[in-house]
Amino acid sequence: MTAALDAGKGALLVFCVAVLQVSVLTTLELGAGAPDLLLVTLVAVALVRGPLYGAGAGFFAGLVVDVATLQTLGVTSLLLTLVGYWIGRYGETTARERRHAPLLSVLVATPAFALGAFALHFMLGDGVSARVVLLEALVPTLALNLLLTRPVYAACRRLLRPVELADRAREVRLLG
């Protein structure tokens, strides 16, 4: 029952953020970039709830984005599924309880998502400028995402019940 409630809350959160992202935030250009609240929220959700939840949330968020923007179905889903899973794994292994984990995750996930999207769209034959995507837009987007990270992570921790450390995988734990 609690798990279903958690899943419902997570789905609602991701849905609202995805709608906000496609309707409002993409038009908020600061520099050449725009804040990617959806990616930051997904990172926070994956860190709080783990890889399975992160992958599911990423898939759902990507689907909402692809449907709302009438873009090729599955492209954003694929990227966000991988980001959610990857960050979730990082959260339950190396990053356990580390204070810098959300910032580090966003710092890595933002360029990784940009690179992945660039490669995928290039393969699909979409017109895309590497200079705009990887140089002009990436730095301001990264800065804005990092600014959003702390409050979004704190909100996600309050809203979603963090998975207990004991419930998580134990195979990798680096000390230091």
Next chain:
Amino acid sequence: MAVLGSPVQRAAPQKFPSRNGTVLKRRVVVGVLVLLSLLMTTLYFRDPPNGGMHAVQDAGATVLRPFQVAAERVVRPFRDAYGYFSGLVHAKSEAERLLAENERLRQEATQYRSAWEENKTLREYVDYRAPKGYPADLRSVAAAVITAPFSQYEQQLVISAGSGAGVRVGDPVATPAGLVGRVTEVSEGTAQVTLLTDRSTAVSAEVLEAGAVGLVKSGRSGGDTLVVDLVKKKFVVDRGDRIITAGSRVGELPSIYPRGIPIGEVTFVNQSDTDVHKRIQIEPYVDFDEVDSVIVLVPKERRP
């Protein structure tokens, strides 16, 4: 205390059935989600515009539309306030620039009015049959932009008017400032507009001052820069010259853009001995990042 190289026997690895089960479940779920994403991409890519995947997407977009409109309405006051205060920063210099521009346009308008009257009289003398054009033969369907381009990869908007309002694939889309693009997908209540900055878009255009005809398309550098290709070197094109849609016919196919829609202004002209055509860069009149409402130009004889 065990040290490196000591003969201490390592304990036999314990099995954790529950953990193994979790790992397996996790991998299966992620694998299924990734496969599902790839499958959707493949099917969508091969799906014709009126196919099943597009129909599902249209239905989903229709469901999402009220949420998008609600989010946009909630945020609009904040965005307007931000726009108001950011506008104040440059208000003085902007006012000076607009005053100078206003003076120049007033002079031009007087000249054009005189030329227009003369043109009208001459047309009557020679019984000239004008081609269908903008805006006389078209009606406007106003629509709000409900989804801006989600990332730099996408050069499409989603607007709040669809086939129910008489919009069809291929209809030109503009703002009062100039041409925005064309409709590329339509559902009952929404339509996708592909911007001029998309690589797949090319518009036959005319340099108004030079009378030269070329093809406006996206610049190689990306962003909002456009280029005019195929302009012959014999024409004299200067910085500041205006570009409008030519509305010209190519073979049997008429241009989907009627003649006379403003596109932009020339910012750079160059030519070399080895080039066959001029290299012209233009700044579009429309700021594609700031479009929040558009006009779809629908032929008058077509009704919803």
